[in-house]
Amino acid sequence: MTKSMLTLTAALLCMATLPAPADEQLAYKLTEELTVEVGPRLAGSPADAKAVAWATHKLQQLGYDKVWTEQFSTPFWQRGNARLEIISPFPQSLVLTALGGSVGTGAEGISASIVMFNSLEDLMLAKPEQVTGKIVFINKAMTKDKIGSQYGKVVGARSKGAVEAARLGAKAIIIRSVGTSNNRFAHTGKMSYEEGVPKIPAVAISVPDAMQLSKIISKAPEAKLRLNMENHTQDAVSHNVIAEITGSERPDEIVLISAHLDSWDQGTGALDDGAGVGLVMATGALIKKLGQPKRTIRVVLFGNEEGGLVGARAYAAKHAAELSKHVVATESDFGAGRIWQFDSKFGPQSLSFAKEIQQLLSGHGISLGNNKAFGGPDVSVIAALGVPVVSLEQDGTDYFDYHHTPNDTFDKIDPAALAQSQQAWMIMTTALANSTIDFRK
Amino acid sequence: MTKSMLTLTAALLCMATLPAPADEQLAYKLTEELTVEVGPRLAGSPADAKAVAWATHKLQQLGYDKVWTEQFSTPFWQRGNARLEIISPFPQSLVLTALGGSVGTGAEGISASIVMFNSLEDLMLAKPEQVTGKIVFINKAMTKDKIGSQYGKVVGARSKGAVEAARLGAKAIIIRSVGTSNNRFAHTGKMSYEEGVPKIPAVAISVPDAMQLSKIISKAPEAKLRLNMENHTQDAVSHNVIAEITGSERPDEIVLISAHLDSWDQGTGALDDGAGVGLVMATGALIKKLGQPKRTIRVVLFGNEEGGLVGARAYAAKHAAELSKHVVATESDFGAGRIWQFDSKFGPQSLSFAKEIQQLLSGHGISLGNNKAFGGPDVSVIAALGVPVVSLEQDGTDYFDYHHTPNDTFDKIDPAALAQSQQAWMIMTTALANSTIDFRK
Numbered sequence: 001m002t003k004s005m006l007t008l009t010a011a012l013l014c015m016a017t018l019p020a021p022a023d024e025q026l027a028y029k030l031t032e033e034l035t036v037e038v039g040p041r042l043a044g045s046p047a048d049a050k051a052v053a054w055a056t057h058k059l060q061q062l063g064y065d066k067v068w069t070e071q072f073s074t075p076f077w078q079r080g081n082a083r084l085e086i087i088s089p090f091p092q093s094l095v096l097t098a099l100g101g102s103v104g105t106g107a108e109g110i111s112a113s114i115v116m117f118n119s120l121e122d123l124m125l126a127k128p129e130q131v132t133g134k135i136v137f138i139n140k141a142m143t144k145d146k147i148g149s150q151y152g153k154v155v156g157a158r159s160k161g162a163v164e165a166a167r168l169g170a171k172a173i174i175i176r177s178v179g180t181s182n183n184r185f186a187h188t189g190k191m192s193y194e195e196g197v198p199k200i201p202a203v204a205i206s207v208p209d210a211m212q213l214s215k216i217i218s219k220a221p222e223a224k225l226r227l228n229m230e231n232h233t234q235d236a237v238s239h240n241v242i243a244e245i246t247g248s249e250r251p252d253e254i255v256l257i258s259a260h261l262d263s264w265d266q267g268t269g270a271l272d273d274g275a276g277v278g279l280v281m282a283t284g285a286l287i288k289k290l291g292q293p294k295r296t297i298r299v300v301l302f303g304n305e306e307g308g309l310v311g312a313r314a315y316a317a318k319h320a321a322e323l324s325k326h327v328v329a330t331e332s333d334f335g336a337g338r339i340w341q342f343d344s345k346f347g348p349q350s351l352s353f354a355k356e357i358q359q360l361l362s363g364h365g366i367s368l369g370n371n372k373a374f375g376g377p378d379v380s381v382i383a384a385l386g387v388p389v390v391s392l393e394q395d396g397t398d399y400f401d402y403h404h405t406p407n408d409t410f411d412k413i414d415p416a417a418l419a420q421s422q423q424a425w426m427i428m429t430t431a432l433a434n435s436t437i438d439f440r441k
Numbered sequence: 442m443t444k445s446m447l448t449l450t451a452a453l454l455c456m457a458t459l460p461a462p463a464d465e466q467l468a469y470k471l472t473e474e475l476t477v478e479v480g481p482r483l484a485g486s487p488a489d490a491k492a493v494a495w496a497t498h499k500l501q502q503l504g505y506d507k508v509w510t511e512q513f514s515t516p517f518w519q520r521g522n523a524r525l526e527i528i529s530p531f532p533q534s535l536v537l538t539a540l541g542g543s544v545g546t547g548a549e550g551i552s553a554s555i556v557m558f559n560s561l562e563d564l565m566l567a568k569p570e571q572v573t574g575k576i577v578f579i580n581k582a583m584t585k586d587k588i589g590s591q592y593g594k595v596v597g598a599r600s601k602g603a604v605e606a607a608r609l610g611a612k613a614i615i616i617r618s619v620g621t622s623n624n625r626f627a628h629t630g631k632m633s634y635e636e637g638v639p640k641i642p643a644v645a646i647s648v649p650d651a652m653q654l655s656k657i658i659s660k661a662p663e664a665k666l667r668l669n670m671e672n673h674t675q676d677a678v679s680h681n682v683i684a685e686i687t688g689s690e691r692p693d694e695i696v697l698i699s700a701h702l703d704s705w706d707q708g709t710g711a712l713d714d715g716a717g718v719g720l721v722m723a724t725g726a727l728i729k730k731l732g733q734p735k736r737t738i739r740v741v742l743f744g745n746e747e748g749g750l751v752g753a754r755a756y757a758a759k760h761a762a763e764l765s766k767h768v769v770a771t772e773s774d775f776g777a778g779r780i781w782q783f784d785s786k787f788g789p790q791s792l793s794f795a796k797e798i799q800q801l802l803s804g805h806g807i808s809l810g811n812n813k814a815f816g817g818p819d820v821s822v823i824a825a826l827g828v829p830v831v832s833l834e835q836d837g838t839d840y841f842d843y844h845h846t847p848n849d850t851f852d853k854i855d856p857a858a859l860a861q862s863q864q865a866w867m868i869m870t871t872a873l874a875n876s877t878i879d880f881r882k
């Protein structure tokens with residue numbers, strides 16, 4: 001048994017006895033409070049400011065040594081009314097949602113015939129005469145697995161579809177929701193425009209509506225649709241919320257644990273990312289109850305992740321001089337499922353320590369993964385600048401059933417799974433904060 | 442083996458060889474066509490007229506001997522925009538739907554504090570001072586089973602809640618959706634007013650929203666809500682669509698098989714009642730292919746079931762003189778699940794024939810039920826006037842997950858289950874139509 005193992009074991013013996021029943025459900029209770037008392041919290045909105053105030057107050061109540069906010073400027077994109085109708089030959093409405101950042105149609109709307117592609121790649125092979133003046137429909141299905149491996153293969157249609165369709169002269173783009181549920185919810189999410197390419201409206205329709213539209217097109221290739229949508233963007237501010245448990249021996253060395261405080265506007269952001277917020281807020285607070293760690297634990301609740309890592313970039317810019325003191329960073333942002341794997345991105349000399357952490361986690365059903373940890377979307381910004389990262393991988397089999405839809409609500413969280421995650425977060429964070437290892441090496 | 446059993450067995454031997462693969466899926470294909478080409482078809486709407494035209498044309502194509510429509514007058518209730526918001530202390534929107542027939546709020550909306558009851562019965566025990574000037578919330582949950590036995594216990598809040606709340610001075614009523622799914626869909630359905638009691642707006646919120654609202658109320662009993670809703674009612678006409686396979690020996694004796702053609706406006710009415718429409722349209726057509734039955738098989742696609750059996754009452758009035766010649770009637774209106782039981786409501790001398798029919802169905806996993814068959818909602822009108830009825834009972838375990846929500850779409854139908862139902866409908870209808878028994882006796 002190494003010295004670090006001994007330290008960890010001592011800490012865990014304390015933990016095994018200490019947490020009261022209330023403490024075991026702390027992450028769950030915090031997630032509930034955020035989703036009930038604040039609800040949806042789109043970056044830049046009044047609810048976002050309310051979430052920042054809630055988190056600040058709550059972190060103080062939880063006994064953190066320091067709590068502060070860091071303001072940044074951000075666009076505030078707002079969804080307006082939207083309606084998508086088959087005009088002919090089979091008049092009916094489809095369930096849709098604007099993609100985040102999309103322009104509206106203007107009051108007169110857009111009426112056009114439709115052209116369907118099976119993927120973004122197929123669209124990119126099309127000739128302008130197939131697409132010009134039409135509404136493009138990308139009908140690519142997503143299948144589910146534990147790690148959400150299909151997401152990356154499907155999400156391109158959401159993020160880049162409008163640009164590629166507009167290049168070919170399309171008037172608007174509709175995508176099949178990037179999601180795995182057959183429930184009639186449309187998935188939103190960030191899309192982007194490109195300088196010099198016309199900005200066209202971009203929407204997603206639910207999976208059943210995509211199936212319906214493809215049937216309509218196969219019966220009536222000349223089908224005509226009308227899209228009406230009003231969205232608005234204005235300048236706003238948001239905040240990263242930061243709190244620390246000050247290290248007893250190495251206060252300048254930062255173990256950064258994080259989640260994002262903002263959510264899409266359709267659901268209450270329980271899985272994305274209320275559960276992550278609850279987990280990291282609980283982790284620091286419960287560790288402090290067990291005694292001050294050697295290194296500083298910094299909890300960062302990033303603002304505007306959904307709008308494109310806006311808060312994470314602001315953090316990286318503001319803390320550039322301090323990044324070398326960030327010994328490790330991580331984020332919880334993959335729902336509320338059980339943790340099943342521990343991954344690291346450490347220097348070669350630290351790999352044995354990754355194994356030690358995993359052994360502490362093994363009693364919770366967590367195995368050792370690889371040394372290619374992603375760390376999380378916000379943390380990826382500082383990971384790219386050389387900060388070592390770790391990931392507690394969650395089972396995301398059902399995550400994309402709910403993600404970015406109105407159905408992302410608190411009732412979808414299994415308290416037992418979240419309690420398991422909270423245990424894992426405490427064990428891992430304690431180990432990282434009580435270690436003296438330089439994970440860059 | 443009785444003589445009637447011999448006749449049935451002969452018919453079944455034919456059936457076992459005849460249906461081509463396309464025929465086995467005929468009900469499924471018809472349901473698909475109706476839900477794709479017509480979609481939602483609220484009684485009195487242009488889509489309802491389109492459904493009538495589709496059904497008439499399709500019944501002719503399917504080879505029915507006679508096809509006609511019977512017009513009736515009906516109110517045409519139309520859903521407008523609706524929005525329900527917590528104003529304070531936790532501002533957020535809830536997912537709602539107007540209950541069918543509800544008045545709107547006027548442009549200014551209704552703002553009021555809220556009072557929650559666990560059931561309609563609890564509301565009815567309340568004192569006016571608890572309710573006056575408030576918005577009532579009835580938060581009664583529904584559990585699921587094969588026969589939907591909870592529906593009757595919960596639906597009273599939907600149909601009578603507005604009257605009881607208004608009697609006590611409430612400004613509006615919100616009910617927890619009469620449904621069994623935790624997906625964020627609000628269930629619509631008919632509500633009623635009473636002469637002399639003020640008409641107040643009535644809405645349902647989804648199950649997760651009901652859970653959320655009850656949490657909000659427990660944290661903030663003084664919570665205030667605002668409801669804005671625009672609904673409209675006008676006079677319209679609709680039609681029952683009727684088709685016959687003329688009986689070869691007893692053409693004046695009618696075996697009535699039915700479903701309802703109208704649907705709510707939120708989904709495409711695939712389970713309620715597109716599948717039923719597909720089943721009974723297919724049944725008559727496939728039986729004719731096997732040879733003319735002795736008695737006339739009359740297919741009735743009732744109009745405006747959802748608005749309160751409007752088409753069924755019109756049918757009963759118009760055919761009053763002919764009801765004694767309706768030897769038996771039945772309806773398919775409980776989704777698209779497998780059939781598991783056969784029930785009758787026959788005279789005592791006919792019970793042995795009910796047993797014979799069930800034995801023919803036993804190979805399809807269908808057991809004998811009771812002699813208290815309901816027959817179906819539309820058919821209940823003529824059952825009350827003495828017409829014998831039968832019911833092929835479907836497994837409705839998941840029916841109230843989808844029923845009356847936007848999620849009632851074609852993708853929810855299992856083609857194998859519908860093929861099993863089609864077989865059962867053909868066997869039962871053939872037996873009834875080739876029998877000479879008076880089921881009243």
Ligand SMILES: [Zn+2]
Nearest residue numbers: 272273305333
């Ligand atoms: Zn996220």
Ligand SMILES: [Zn+2]
Nearest residue numbers: 264272306404
């Ligand atoms: Zn997200």
Ligand SMILES: [Zn+2]
Nearest residue numbers: 713714746774
């Ligand atoms: Zn029905």
Ligand SMILES: [Zn+2]
Nearest residue numbers: 705713747845
């Ligand atoms: Zn119904």
